[in-house]
Amino acid sequence: MKIKDIVIGVVEAPLITPFKTALRTVYYIRNIAIYVHADDGQIGIGEAAPTAVITGETNASITEAINEYIKPAIIGMDVEDISQIMERLDKSIYKNTSAKAAIDMAIYDLLAKRYQAPLYKLLGGYRKELVTDITISVNETAEMVKDSLEAIKRGFQILKIKVGKDPAGDIARILAIRDAVGPTITLRVDANQGWTPKEAVRIIRALEDANANIELVEQPVHYSDIEGMQYVTANTITNILADESVFSPKDAITVIEKRAADLINIKLMKTGGIYQAQKICNIAEANGIQCMIGCMLETKISVSAAAHFAASQKNITMVDLDGPILCVKDPVAGGPIFNGQSISMLDKPGIGFSL
Numbered sequence: 001m002k003i004k005d006i007v008i009g010v011v012e013a014p015l016i017t018p019f020k021t022a023l024r025t026v027y028y029i030r031n032i033a034i035y036v037h038a039d040d041g042q043i044g045i046g047e048a049a050p051t052a053v054i055t056g057e058t059n060a061s062i063t064e065a066i067n068e069y070i071k072p073a074i075i076g077m078d079v080e081d082i083s084q085i086m087e088r089l090d091k092s093i094y095k096n097t098s099a100k101a102a103i104d105m106a107i108y109d110l111l112a113k114r115y116q117a118p119l120y121k122l123l124g125g126y127r128k129e130l131v132t133d134i135t136i137s138v139n140e141t142a143e144m145v146k147d148s149l150e151a152i153k154r155g156f157q158i159l160k161i162k163v164g165k166d167p168a169g170d171i172a173r174i175l176a177i178r179d180a181v182g183p184t185i186t187l188r189v190d191a192n193q194g195w196t197p198k199e200a201v202r203i204i205r206a207l208e209d210a211n212a213n214i215e216l217v218e219q220p221v222h223y224s225d226i227e228g229m230q231y232v233t234a235n236t237i238t239n240i241l242a243d244e245s246v247f248s249p250k251d252a253i254t255v256i257e258k259r260a261a262d263l264i265n266i267k268l269m270k271t272g273g274i275y276q277a278q279k280i281c282n283i284a285e286a287n288g289i290q291c292m293i294g295c296m297l298e299t300k301i302s303v304s305a306a307a308h309f310a311a312s313q314k315n316i317t318m319v320d321l322d323g324p325i326l327c328v329k330d331p332v333a334g335g336p337i338f339n340g341q342s343i344s345m346l347d348k349p350g351i352g353f354s355l
């Protein structure tokens with residue numbers, strides 16, 4: 001099964017409410033869809049999200065990276081030579097991880113279809129069901145409390161609370177949410193790099209003193225401030241999760257060696273796809289570090305690929321795959337079933353979309 005052509009399209013989905021983090025506000029998803037055509041007529045599907053503030057990519061850069069660099073590097077290759085394809089993909093252009101992720105997942109989709117196997121089984125098949133959290137955008141406290149209670153009414157038991165935009169008000173925001181939702185709901189906090197190391201320690205310790213029972217705090221400080229992350233991890237009890245600080249296996253080794261975090265968030269848009277994500281997950285597992293699977297603002301196409309990857313790995317113990325849940329409707333039919341907080345893998349070949 002040889003790679004014959006790569007076709008680029010657009011995938012769009014309006015969001016139910018604006019998505020707000022310390023880094024950006026988004027009203028509408030407009031991502032790149034990828035169709036990798038094989039010489040036997042099969043098509044593999046992928047998606048790239050243009051998260052300029054995190055990966056540095058735009059829809060224009062993703063399109064250019066694929067057309068000018070990635071496509072010439074892998075066209076004509078046999079889908080079964082996966083390691084060789086992934087080596088060429090990695091070397092075809094520096095960074096551009098979301099462009100690479102879209103191609104990587106489309107090729108894995110084709111490989112799994114070649115063997116008539118669901119992708120999660122081909123990758124290891126550890127489990128069939130995942131439970132995702134849902135994001136509560138950063139807003140004024142009252143609005144975040146209201147959004148948290150609505151999410152619980154919709155059946156979500158794990159909330160990912162965005163903070164870091166107004167550090168002075170963050171303790172009050174988080175405590176008000178804990179107060180409103182009660183003790184049984186799991187709360188994750190994501191500062192998206194919005195705090196200084198000293199601020200982070202002060203805020204997290206205040207939450208600990210108030211018995212807020214926060215499961216983890218994600219990327220408290222700037223992605224490049226590994227020493228700052230190390231300082232926060234060393235001076236708090238709460239688990240610290242590295243997100244924007246870990247794109248590559250090398251980044252994971254740095255964070256682990258420096259004890260800069262307790263946990264790692266793997267996103268296909270940061271790793272450049274499943275092949276590199278597996279390496280990070282294995283490195284973390286060998287070092288006793290559990291991983292979260294995360295997503296950017298992505299639709300069901302790429303989030304489904306991430307779900308297959310997560311389902312295949314024992315060491316992925318936390319799931320933040322709420323992209324499709326934040327959309328008014330899915331732009332594609334098929335794939336795993338997203339029902340409230342549960343994501344169920346089906347036994348259709350590949351990622352599960354009929355193309």
Ligand SMILES: C[C@H](N)C(=O)N[C@@H](CCC(=O)O)C(=O)O
Pocket residue numbers: 021023024051135160190192243294295296297320321322323
């Ligand atoms: C969508 C997901 N829950 C999430 O929060 N992802 C990112 C930010 C994504 C983005 O800005 O597109 C995260 O920081 O974990």
Ligand SMILES: [Mg+2]
Pocket residue numbers: 190192218219243244265
């Ligand atoms: Mg994050």
